[in-house]
Structure formats: C-alpha cells, structure tokens
Amino acid sequence: MDGTYLEVADTAVNAVFGRTRNQRRIAAFPQVHLVALIECGTRALLGVAFDVRRICEQDLTRRLLDRMRPGMLVLADRGFPGWLLWVDAAAGGADLLWRISAAVRLVPDQVLPDGSWLATRHADKNIWKALAGRPRSVRVRVIEMVVVIKAADGSRRHEPYRLITTLLDHVAFPAGELxxxxxQRWESELEFRDLKITQRGPRAVLRSKTPTLVNQEIWAYLVTHQAIRRTIAATAADHRLDADRLPFTVALTVARDTVIRTTVRTGTHLAEMTASLLANLGPAERRLRVCPRAVKRPNAIYPSKPIGPASHSTKIIEYRIEIITGQTAPTTTTKQNSRTK
Known part of the structure; x- marks a missing residue:
C-alpha cells in the first residue's frame, strides 16, 4: 500500500483539488492524492482510490479495505498504521507488516528467540469514543532492525526501521525473512514511475481542464496500465519467468505501435508483444542499487542535498539487516536479492 500525487491543469475549477504549500510559496499546480494497493510480484493494481489533495492516505486506504483479503500480506510505510486503520485492516483477514514510527510507545511483553518481540498496543484515550465496538488493545509482534548499506562510491548508510505485524508465530515467520x-515495499515506487513517467511521457501535468475530465483521464491511464500489466503477467506465467524480468517500456511501445497500425488484429498484437518481451528479458537477479533522495529545486530556506554523482543511483556492494532485540546482541541476516531505496 502506497500513495502518490498527480498534478493537474491549473484552471479555476481544478483549484478544488488543492495545492501544497510551505512558509514561502505555493505549488504551481493543483494535485490529486492517489493511494494504490499494488501486487509486488507483478506490480498489478489490486485497488486504487484518489481524491482531492487534503484527503489523507489513511482515509483513502479505508476505501480499499475490501481489497485486502485473507492470504495477503500487506506492506505499508509508517504514514499508515493509525490505530483505527490497523484494527479495521486486520479485521478483514489479511496479514499486515507495516512500518511504525519510533515515537509510538511499545513495551516488550515477551522477547522471541529470533530477536522480535511481542507487545500490546493500546488505543489512545482520545479516540475511545470512536472505537465503536473495536478493541482498546491489540497484540502485535515488533521487529526492530537496522539496514546497513555500503555502496560502490564508498558511502555507508545505517537506517533504523521498526516494523509491526499481525504474524505472531516466529517459527513459521522468522524475523529475518520478514x-x-x-x-519489496519499494516495488510501489517503481510502479508509480511506470505509471506517471514511462506511460504518461514528458507531460508532467494532466491535461484535463475540469474535475470531471480529470477523473476520467486518471481512470483511462489506470485501465490502460492494468491491461499492459495483465499481458506481462500472462507472458511471464506462460513461460515460467519472473514478471520482474519483462520490461514495461517494451510492452508499452508495442501497444502504442499496434494501436497506430489499426489493421493489426488483437491476436497478432498479443503475439508481437509476447515476442518483444521475451527478446528483451532483464537479468535473472536484480542488481542491488541505492539512490539517495535529493531536492533539485528546493523551495524552503533549509539546505538541500547536493546535486551530482552523490545523488544518483549507485551499485550496492554490501547489504545486510541487523535484527535488534534490545536485550541481546544483534543477530545478522544477509539478503542478496532485495531492493533498497
């Protein structure tokens, strides 16, 4: 589960979407807030909700709770795990693995052999009236870790993470594996890149001039994107390949070409796309890369990250995860085929 923003045309009626602002200035274009439930393996869109900018991620996520079903493990960043949303999402039967802020007070009730620990999370008293039959406390499993990265340019990063999950069995679901x-949550970033940049092209702003047409244009992008993803997933399944190896750019190019050549029949179109995908397979194993976030056009008085080689993607030569128990020395697990940001 992740969210993003789409910029729309700057018209008087589109102002209803709202703009971002800080102490010094206001954004040039109104924005639509979009939240998507994305399948990590194929990057297919399992559900999407969008609205005006002021609607927060948690409220948009509530519109997708029916998409979270038993058998799923839903990943989300620390902007999501509010008390009510956590309880309601878990009630649907899906398992959750969400990052949570270190500011949330959690006290270990039991430290497990793999370094994770069980805790009881209590609802704040100021939301008791809104619980409406929901429990005032829930049992969660906490995984505290540090991601250690050494890049080819010599830089090192140590990033602390705290995860909470509904998977309480440490034997069936070891902390190192979780x-x-x-x-894999970063697959959402790649999906948004394909949707907002690769598919949309150089147009940074949606062209529709009214909210009704903005709504129609966004759904058109999503439907087209999902059709291409379905073709990629079907090709990968037919040839027993990882869908990550089939490039979205190639599928998009073939789809555009066959739309232009209107005489091409659907069966021929699918065969041509399949052949092009198989001819442009990516590597069997992902390259480990790290790309620091950098501000190219700062709009605040505070200093920004430097622009140059240090702000671009760099190969990772060492990547490990250290599970922290808080009572014993950290245990280390190494992951060779994961992506970091």
Missing part, C-alpha cells in the same frame, strides 16, 4: 521481505 525484515528482508519489507524491502
């Missing part, structure tokens, strides 16, 4: 699996 910690490494959480890196």
């Amino acid at each position: 910690a490494a699996l959480y890196a």
Whole structure:
C-alpha cells in the first residue's frame, strides 16, 4: 500500500483539488492524492482510490479495505498504521507488516528467540469514543532492525526501521525473512514511475481542464496500465519467468505501435508483444542499487542535498539487516536479492 500525487491543469475549477504549500510559496499546480494497493510480484493494481489533495492516505486506504483479503500480506510505510486503520485492516483477514514510527510507545511483553518481540498496543484515550465496538488493545509482534548499506562510491548508510505485524508465530515467520521481505515495499515506487513517467511521457501535468475530465483521464491511464500489466503477467506465467524480468517500456511501445497500425488484429498484437518481451528479458537477479533522495529545486530556506554523482543511483556492494532485540546482541541476516531505496 502506497500513495502518490498527480498534478493537474491549473484552471479555476481544478483549484478544488488543492495545492501544497510551505512558509514561502505555493505549488504551481493543483494535485490529486492517489493511494494504490499494488501486487509486488507483478506490480498489478489490486485497488486504487484518489481524491482531492487534503484527503489523507489513511482515509483513502479505508476505501480499499475490501481489497485486502485473507492470504495477503500487506506492506505499508509508517504514514499508515493509525490505530483505527490497523484494527479495521486486520479485521478483514489479511496479514499486515507495516512500518511504525519510533515515537509510538511499545513495551516488550515477551522477547522471541529470533530477536522480535511481542507487545500490546493500546488505543489512545482520545479516540475511545470512536472505537465503536473495536478493541482498546491489540497484540502485535515488533521487529526492530537496522539496514546497513555500503555502496560502490564508498558511502555507508545505517537506517533504523521498526516494523509491526499481525504474524505472531516466529517459527513459521522468522524475523529475518520478514525484515528482508519489507524491502519489496519499494516495488510501489517503481510502479508509480511506470505509471506517471514511462506511460504518461514528458507531460508532467494532466491535461484535463475540469474535475470531471480529470477523473476520467486518471481512470483511462489506470485501465490502460492494468491491461499492459495483465499481458506481462500472462507472458511471464506462460513461460515460467519472473514478471520482474519483462520490461514495461517494451510492452508499452508495442501497444502504442499496434494501436497506430489499426489493421493489426488483437491476436497478432498479443503475439508481437509476447515476442518483444521475451527478446528483451532483464537479468535473472536484480542488481542491488541505492539512490539517495535529493531536492533539485528546493523551495524552503533549509539546505538541500547536493546535486551530482552523490545523488544518483549507485551499485550496492554490501547489504545486510541487523535484527535488534534490545536485550541481546544483534543477530545478522544477509539478503542478496532485495531492493533498497
């Protein structure tokens, strides 16, 4: 589960979407807030909700709770795990593995052999009236870890993470495996890149001039994107390949070409796309890369990260996850095929 923003045309009626602002200035374009439930393996869109900018991620996520079903493990960043949303999402039967802020007070009730620990999370008293039959406390399993990265340019990073999960069985679901699996949450960033940049092209702003047409344009992008993803997933399944190896850019190019050549029949189109995907397979194993976030056009008085080689993607030569128990020395697990950000 992750969210992003889409910029729309700057018209008087589109102002209803709202703009971001800080102490010094206001953004040039209104924005739509979009939240998506994305399948990590294929990057297919399992559910999407969007609205005006002021609607927060948690409220948009509530519209997708029916998409979270038993058998799923839902990953989310620390902007999501509010008390009510956590309880309601878990009630649907899906398992959760969400990052949580270190500011949330959690006290270990039991330290497990793999370094994770069980805790009881209590609802704040100021939301008791809103619980409406929900429990005032829930049992969660906490995984505290540090991601250690050494890049080819000599830089090092140590990033602390705290995860909470509904998977309480440390034997069936070891902390090291869940910690490494959480890196798959960054698949959402790649999906948003394909949707907002690769598919949309150089147009940074949606062209529709009214809210009704903005809504229609966004759904058109999503439907087209999902159709291409379905074709990629079907090709990968037919040839027993990882869907990550089939490039979205190639599938998009073939789809555009066959739309232009209107005489091409659907069966021929699918065969051509399949052949192109198989001819442009990516590597069997992902390259480990790290790309620090940098501000190219700062709009605040505070200093920004430097622009140059240090702000671009760099190969990772060492990547490990250290599980922290708080009572014993950290245990280390190594993951070779994960992505970090």
